[in-house]
Amino acid sequence: MTSTPVHVTRKRPTVAVLGTGIMGSGMARSLLRTGLGVRAWNRTQSKAAPLAADGATVTETAEEAVRGADVIVTMLNDGLSVAAALTAASSGLHGGQILLQSSTVGPDATADLAQRAADLGLVYLDAPVAGTKQPAEQGALTVLVSGPSAVRPSVDPVLDAIGQRTIWVGEAPGEASRLKLVVNTWVINMVGSIAECLNLAEGLDIDPQSFLDVMKGGPLDSAYLQGKSAAVLSGDLTPSFALSSALKDTRLILEAAGRSGVILDLVAASADRFERAEAAGHGGEDMIATYYAGRPPE
Structure with a gap:
């Protein structure tokens, strides 16, 4: 008897993008082009509003953006801004969500954010990107990642959408930063x-x-x-x-x-x-x- 092959279908993640400036908006559009669901939030909402025309759900609060999302991408100016966004989003978070922290914040802030993520039950990936506006809009960034590689299958669709290349640097947050x-x-x-x-x-x-x-x-x-x-x-x-x-x-x-x-x-x-x-x-x-x-x- 010939057995029927089993095909495993992985759920395509829903992504919350916190921070839609030059880089974040480009990354959000790259995610949308690949068919991923995107919820976008920015402290100044007018910067996120244009993404609605591309298919994103633009939310008034960070809490709304992250509720039910599988992956949360942060692309903000500095560590304090990321920490503030996580605090604002905290009531919408649930354990096991993946935080893809792509802002350039430096080693000290990375350690602080990794601890905050752990306290919130999030899986923290230190994931700064190399590239500027045009590569972000084209999905052609280089993404540097350090964190638990066990979650790689869950986050690969996101990484593949925003980058032309992903370099896994190590298992410990901070190595990529x-x-x-x-x-x-x-x-x-x-x-x-x-x-x-x-x-x-x-x-x-x-x-x-x-x-x-x-x-x-x-x-x-x-x-x-x-x-x-x-x-x-x-x-x-x-x-x-x-x-x-x-x-x-x-x-x-x-x-x-x-x-x-x-x-x-x-x-x-x-x-x-x-x-x-x-x-x-x-x-x-x-x-x-x-x-x-x-x-x-x-």
């Missing part, structure tokens, strides 16, 4: 280098495009160099990643480096530039607005 700081160090140093090259070209009365033409197609060229430079030269500084958020990340990196005894001169210099640009009113623009920190006073 520490790696994210290393990744962001590279990005922050690179954007500072681009800004300074454009500053120097203009200071020496060289057309910045000439510099880009020299680099184009060579071993030191990159889409990042060309794209960020084009943003400056066109004057379109619509944020893919806001300068104020980059400044927050430089502070997290420097704090972690200081505790480990590592000296990061370039990141410290980038922090100074970001602070000057923010003080000049560029905090809400793309991080390449650090360019303005290097221009001579008018």
Whole structure:
């Protein structure tokens, strides 16, 4: 007798997205495109409202968003914001829900949030992402994950929707967040280098495009160099990643480096530039607005 094969169908998770700024809204749309149910909440509700047209259920409270959800994605500015969102959502939570914590909050806040999640009965996954606005909207982020791999089958549909690649770093929360700081160090140093090259070209009365033409197609060229430079030269500084958020990340990196005894001169210099640009009113623009920190006073 030939037996009939048994097909196991896994339930497609319902996802609550807490935080629908530049990154969170893009991630929510990527989840919706794959057919996952999404409930979206943002402290400023107007930022979540446009997601309703894409099929999300936009809720007035964090509690409504998480009630009955299988996976909760947090994409907020910092650890305090995530903690506040969890407190606001607490009466809607139930044991066994997976918290996919994707905000860049640093090692200390990660440890605090992991403990809060445990106290609430949640399964905590430390899951910061590498990428900015466009990859978030395209489902092309790189997701760094540390936490219990036993829940991987339950969360894979979510990870596959928001990212083109998932790297499982380890079993302990904090490992992914520490790696994210290393990744962001590279990005922050690179954007500072681009800004300074454009500053120097203009200071020496060289057309910045000439510099880009020299680099184009060579071993030191990159889409990042060309794209960020084009943003400056066109004057379109619509944020893919806001300068104020980059400044927050430089502070997290420097704090972690200081505790480990590592000296990061370039990141410290980038922090100074970001602070000057923010003080000049560029905090809400793309991080390449650090360019303005290097221009001579008018």
